[in-house]
Amino acid sequence: MDDYAKRGYGGADIGFGERIGIAVVDFQLGFTDGRFPMGGAALTDRAVGNTATLLAAARAARLPVVSCYTAYAGGDAPHWKVPPVLTGLRHGSEQVRLDPRIENRAYDFVLCKTAPSIFFQTAAAPIFIRNRVDTIIVTGCTTSGCVRASIIDAFSFGFRVIVPEDCVGDVAEAPHVANLQDVRRRYADVVDLNICLEHIAGLPNRNGV
Amino acid sequence: MDDYAKRGYGGADIGFGERIGIAVVDFQLGFTDGRFPMGGAALTDRAVGNTATLLAAARAARLPVVSCYTAYAGGDAPHWKVPPVLTGLRHGSEQVRLDPRIENRAYDFVLCKTAPSIFFQTAAAPIFIRNRVDTIIVTGCTTSGCVRASIIDAFSFGFRVIVPEDCVGDVAEAPHVANLQDVRRRYADVVDLNICLEHIAGLPNRNGV
Amino acid sequence: MDDYAKRGYGGADIGFGERIGIAVVDFQLGFTDGRFPMGGAALTDRAVGNTATLLAAARAARLPVVSCYTAYAGGDAPHWKVPPVLTGLRHGSEQVRLDPRIENRAYDFVLCKTAPSIFFQTAAAPIFIRNRVDTIIVTGCTTSGCVRASIIDAFSFGFRVIVPEDCVGDVAEAPHVANLQDVRRRYADVVDLNICLEHIAGLPNRNGV
Amino acid sequence: MDDYAKRGYGGADIGFGERIGIAVVDFQLGFTDGRFPMGGAALTDRAVGNTATLLAAARAARLPVVSCYTAYAGGDAPHWKVPPVLTGLRHGSEQVRLDPRIENRAYDFVLCKTAPSIFFQTAAAPIFIRNRVDTIIVTGCTTSGCVRASIIDAFSFGFRVIVPEDCVGDVAEAPHVANLQDVRRRYADVVDLNICLEHIAGLPNRNGV
Numbered sequence: 160m161d162d163y164a165k166r167g168y169g170g171a172d173i174g175f176g177e178r179i180g181i182a183v184v185d186f187q188l189g190f191t192d193g194r195f196p197m198g199g200a201a202l203t204d205r206a207v208g209n210t211a212t213l214l215a216a217a218r219a220a221r222l223p224v225v226s227c228y229t230a231y232a233g234g235d236a237p238h239w240k241v242p243p244v245l246t247g248l249r250h251g252s253e254q255v256r257l258d259p260r261i262e263n264r265a266y267d268f269v270l271c272k273t274a275p276s277i278f279f280q281t282a283a284a285p286i287f288i289r290n291r292v293d294t295i296i297v298t299g300c301t302t303s304g305c306v307r308a309s310i311i312d313a314f315s316f317g318f319r320v321i322v323p324e325d326c327v328g329d330v331a332e333a334p335h336v337a338n339l340q341d342v343r344r345r346y347a348d349v350v351d352l353n354i355c356l357e358h359i360a361g362l363p364n365r366n367g368v
Numbered sequence: 369m370d371d372y373a374k375r376g377y378g379g380a381d382i383g384f385g386e387r388i389g390i391a392v393v394d395f396q397l398g399f400t401d402g403r404f405p406m407g408g409a410a411l412t413d414r415a416v417g418n419t420a421t422l423l424a425a426a427r428a429a430r431l432p433v434v435s436c437y438t439a440y441a442g443g444d445a446p447h448w449k450v451p452p453v454l455t456g457l458r459h460g461s462e463q464v465r466l467d468p469r470i471e472n473r474a475y476d477f478v479l480c481k482t483a484p485s486i487f488f489q490t491a492a493a494p495i496f497i498r499n500r501v502d503t504i505i506v507t508g509c510t511t512s513g514c515v516r517a518s519i520i521d522a523f524s525f526g527f528r529v530i531v532p533e534d535c536v537g538d539v540a541e542a543p544h545v546a547n548l549q550d551v552r553r554r555y556a557d558v559v560d561l562n563i564c565l566e567h568i569a570g571l572p573n574r575n576g577v
Numbered sequence: 578m579d580d581y582a583k584r585g586y587g588g589a590d591i592g593f594g595e596r597i598g599i600a601v602v603d604f605q606l607g608f609t610d611g612r613f614p615m616g617g618a619a620l621t622d623r624a625v626g627n628t629a630t631l632l633a634a635a636r637a638a639r640l641p642v643v644s645c646y647t648a649y650a651g652g653d654a655p656h657w658k659v660p661p662v663l664t665g666l667r668h669g670s671e672q673v674r675l676d677p678r679i680e681n682r683a684y685d686f687v688l689c690k691t692a693p694s695i696f697f698q699t700a701a702a703p704i705f706i707r708n709r710v711d712t713i714i715v716t717g718c719t720t721s722g723c724v725r726a727s728i729i730d731a732f733s734f735g736f737r738v739i740v741p742e743d744c745v746g747d748v749a750e751a752p753h754v755a756n757l758q759d760v761r762r763r764y765a766d767v768v769d770l771n772i773c774l775e776h777i778a779g780l781p782n783r784n785g786v
Numbered sequence: 787m788d789d790y791a792k793r794g795y796g797g798a799d800i801g802f803g804e805r806i807g808i809a810v811v812d813f814q815l816g817f818t819d820g821r822f823p824m825g826g827a828a829l830t831d832r833a834v835g836n837t838a839t840l841l842a843a844a845r846a847a848r849l850p851v852v853s854c855y856t857a858y859a860g861g862d863a864p865h866w867k868v869p870p871v872l873t874g875l876r877h878g879s880e881q882v883r884l885d886p887r888i889e890n891r892a893y894d895f896v897l898c899k900t901a902p903s904i905f906f907q908t909a910a911a912p913i914f915i916r917n918r919v920d921t922i923i924v925t926g927c928t929t930s931g932c933v934r935a936s937i938i939d940a941f942s943f944g945f946r947v948i949v950p951e952d953c954v955g956d957v958a959e960a961p962h963v964a965n966l967q968d969v970r971r972r973y974a975d976v977v978d979l980n981i982c983l984e985h986i987a988g989l990p991n992r993n994g995v
Contacts, residue, residue: 162540166406167452177709197375235895235913237523240554243376268862271898273909274524275554280907282900284702286862289735291595293709303550308524311517314446315483317707331371337546341512345449345484386918444686444704477653480689482700489698491691493911495653498944500804502918526916580958584824585870615793655941658972661794692942693972721968726938732864733901733935749789755964759930763867763902 168344173319175358180223180292183210184277184299184309186261187228189247189254191300196243198254202335203300203328209352210298210326211260214267216359223290224267227277229305230255235273275308284316294319296355297347298326303334310342320347323355377553384567385528389432389501392419393486393508393518395470396437398456398463400509405452407463411544412509412537418561419507419535420469423476425568432499433476436486438514439464444482484517493525503528505564506556507535512543519551529556532564586762593776594737598641598710601628602695602717602727604679605646607665607672609718614661616672620753621718621746627770628716628744629678632685634777641708642685645695647723648673653691693726702734712737714773715765716744721752728760738765741773795971802985803946807919808844810837810853811904811926811936813888816874816881818927823870825881829962830927830955836979837925837953838887841894843986850917851894854904856932857882862900902935911943921946923982924974925953930961937969947974950982 163169191207193199217224230250239245247254250271256262257269270281277283277299287295295313297320299306306327313320322342329335343349372378400416402408426433439459448454456463459480465471466478479490486492486508496504504522506529508515515536522529531551538544552558581587609625611617635642648668657663665672668689674680675687688699695701695717705713713731715738717724724745731738740760747753761767790796818834820826844851857877866872874881877898883889884896897908904910904926914922922940924947926933933954940947949969956962970976 162409163543166450166539168450168539170451171449173447173449200371232895235909237526237912237916238382238528238555240380240382240552240556241375241377242379268859273912275520276524279521279524280909280912282862282907284706285733285735285864285900285907287735288702288706288711289864291709291711293706304554307516307550308520311484311520312488315485315488315517315703317446317703317705319447330375330377334546334550337543338550341516341543341547343449345513346447347449441686444700446703446707477650482703489700489703491653491698493915494655494691494698494942494944496944497911497915497920498655500918500920502915524912526912526914580827581961584868584957586868586957588869589867591865591867618789655944656800656946656973658798658800658970658974659793659795660797693938694942697939697942722972725934725968726942729902729935729938730906733903733906735864737865748793748795752790752964752968755961756968759934759961759965761867763931764865765867 163344173348175321176293176319178292179294179296180287180290181214181217182277182283182295182297182309182313183224183226183261184305185227185229186210186258186299187254188256188258191258195247195254200328200330202332206298206300206326206328207258207260213298213326213352213355214261216356218263218266220359220362223287223292225270225277225283225286226257226261226267227270227272228255228257230271231273237274275305276312277309278312278316294321296321296323298323300328302327302329303338307338307342310347314346321355322347322349323352324349325352372553382528382557384530385502387501388503388505389496389499390423390426391486391492391504391506391518391522392433392435392470393514394436394438395419395467395508396463397465397467400467404456404463409537409539411541415507415509415535415537416467416469422507422535422561422564423470425565427472427475429568429571432496432501434479434486434492434495435466435470435476436479436481437464437466439480440482446483484514485521486518487521487525503530505530505532507532509537511536511538512547516547519556523555530564531556531558532561533558534561581762591737591766593739594711596710597712597714598705598708599632599635600695600701600713600715600727600731601642601644601679602723603645603647604628604676604717605672606674606676609676613665613672618746618748620750624716624718624744624746625676625678631716631744631770631773632679634774636684638777638780641705641710643688643695643701643704644675644679644685645688645690646673646675648689649691655692693723694730695727696730696734712739714739714741716741718746720745720747721756725756728765732764739773740765740767741770742767743770790971800946800975802948803920805919806921806923807850807914807917808841809904809910809922809924809936809940810851810888811932812854812856813837813885813926814855814881815883815885818885822874822881827955827957829959833925833927833953833955834885834887840925840953840979840982841888843983845890845893847986847989850914850919852897852904852910852913853884853888853894854897854899855882855884857898858900864901902932903939904936905939905943921948923948923950925950927955929954929956930965934965934969937974941973948982949974949976950979951976952979
């Protein structure tokens with residue numbers, strides 16, 4: 160038992176609620192494609208593939224999906240310490256295009272965001288509220304950056320949060336693991352893709368989002 | 369050079385801006401006093417002492433200070449996985465009292481919050497805006513929880529963020545270090561108390577907040 | 578048909594959804610009690626009485642209720658043009674006490690707010706989200722001030738909004754009527770208490786909030 | 787002296803602060819062009835022309851300008867009672883294009899919003915914060931809808947709010963006047979274009995936004 164567990168951290172599970180939504184954070188070419196400075200890590204590549212599988216199931220079950228990318232016009236960005244974010248993630252550039260493996264604009268709600276969290280000053284929360292979502296499965300990249308921020312906000316807004324660890328990716332493994340540990344202790348159930356697929360397969364049929 | 373640095377993470381500094389504010393996160397007895405289940409870690413104790421020093425300088429320089437604690441009435445909490453948060457951090461309990469080493473209700477703005485971040489659905493951002501703050505020094509506990517969340521939000525709102533690592537505390541060292549590393553790569557300058565004290569000492573005189 | 582109706586304003590109704598919550602805005606003595614500079618209008622008095630009736634039904638049906646008051650410590654207020662707000666609505670003063678006709682701290686969630694809207698930087702939205710509310714009945718005072726602001730935010734967050742006009746009060750009738758007209762054209766169904774009571778009476782039984 | 791003035795409403799002025807930003811709300815063809823169902827009112831037309839004059843001065847003085855339009859993809863809208871909003875304000879349609887009289891994408895920050903207020907879950911507040919704005923001049927349409935909502939939020943975030951009444955437009959005069967009256971009593975100085983132009987003309991020179 161570690162020092163956190165002794166103090167009660169991680170001492171409860173969340174579980175799925177009645178209505179699930181999916182948040183897909185920053186699966187845009189700038190992060191998923193190795194041609195770009197910040198792109199192309201193995202954990203992220205794995206996460207894109209697994210998220211594609213999750214999304215196929217979620218769309219078939221008519222669960223609401225909100226997918227986002229980060230993009231700037233110039234001057235509208237916060238004080239990033241990552242120069243390629245500011246120079247590369249520009250409206251109209253290839254780096255802000257969603258990865259085709261997860262993109263489905265006919266079904267998903269697609270948002271542009273300017274801060275780490277998919278919820279920070281975006282329409283994500285209102286969309287989930289309108290769709291009566293109480294549980295959000297968070298996927299995307301990177302675990303130690305925008306995914307972590309999105310998990311905190313989903314939790315803060317009062318949603319149940321589920322993170323399939325093989326659907327979130329990062330540049331390196333240690334921060335990926337450390338952030339999931341932080342999150343598991345406090346805010347979210349950290350599971351794997353299969354748990355999510357099984358749960359979705361067991362949902363009662365619904366008509367439409 | 370690690371994998372993040374190769375991709376450009378941490379490739380810029382933020383620096384202090386024109387007007388500094390201080391955010392003090394959750395230095396309440398439930399976290400700072402060893403009598404309570406979540407209280408009493410060495411890193412946190414160090415951070416309280418150092419923050420007290422920082423606050424003395426900040427108040428003397430008439431910088432705005434926002435201090436917060438987490439407290440619930442019951443049913444108004446998000447889905448915490450930490451049972452002692454829900455059972456212990458109740459309005460009126462000793463665990464929600466600010467640590468006397470940092471408390472100064474005659475000067476500071478004191479807020480109650482219900483989510484990890486001092487900014488999430490609180491008056492902190494409006495208070496800093498009204499005081500024309502552009503730079504926020506984040507202190508408090510815990511680094512891997514509410515401090516991390518507060519740093520992300522300060523950054524997201526467009527503020528410059530400075531984190532003196534010896535003014536933020538945690539239960540264990542590894543998550544403390546790992547979170548500061550995540551943050552240093554993306555959102556904030558991670559410095560120490562002395563850097564902040566020197567900067568404040570060099571500020572021009574001002575009258576009032 | 579007025580100029581707004583010709584353009585399509587008011588061309589749809591909202592209706593009650595699946596799960597109702599009640600928002601009670603600023604029924605605090607500073608506004609409801611004639612001893613205070615901003616207190617004691619006939620429309621507000623009527624609204625307090627009607628809201629008490631609504632709340633009795635809502636609590637019996639186990640619907641979540643969020644009640645708020647406005648209060649300041651000094652320096653934490655926005656730039657109000659109403660000096661008695663700043664001088665009178667101070668923490669600890671009688672003017673920030675909820676009107677006893679609507680107060681029920683054992684059941685309701687009670688929030689302090691610093692801006693007009695009950696939702697602006699408060700825990701109201703997270704509480705309603707956690708309780709899976711999709712429809713908010715807005716009551717309180719004043720129609721042309723904090724009620725109007727709260728209606729806009731409830732709508733903006735994606736909730737269905739219902740306003741019983743006899744449960745919201747104001748200093749004078751013309752702004753009360755004009756604001757309800759603005760709102761009816763855009764954001765909310767404007768009904769009366771009886772419609773709400775009938776709807777609540779027809780709800781299926783539930784266990785607990 | 788009316789009932790509101792007797793109670794202290796409108797009993798203080800705000801005044802310009804140190805750093806001004808301009809918010810331009812929904813001057814998009816759907817509202818400014820008579821070819822569209824919601825478009826083409828005389829007050830709005832006047833406001834577009836006056837705002838163009840204001841913006842020329844603001845840009846010359848290097849003041850930050852945030853301009854927005856409302857647009858939906860479908861399913862991402864709140865529960866509007868105005869069917870032409872949902873059917874007409876679609877991404878890619880002519881109705882969501884900014885009016886060429888006020889559009890300047892090379893200078894302004896241009897945002898898409900989904901709720902009435904230019905601040906609601908958008909990057910407007912972070913942009914103004916990053917630019918150290920403390921005073922926001924609100925222009926746009928319609929006074930009794932999205933302008934009113936934007937004024938409330940600018941005020942709530944702690945900014946000083948100035949509304950030049952001839953730079954905001956509406957379908958009909960009575961709601962225009964009534965809303966400005968509500969706002970003047972509580973949240974903002976209501977002035978005219980000339981006051982703003984004179985103030986901007988008197989600002990010290992600055993380099994860049």
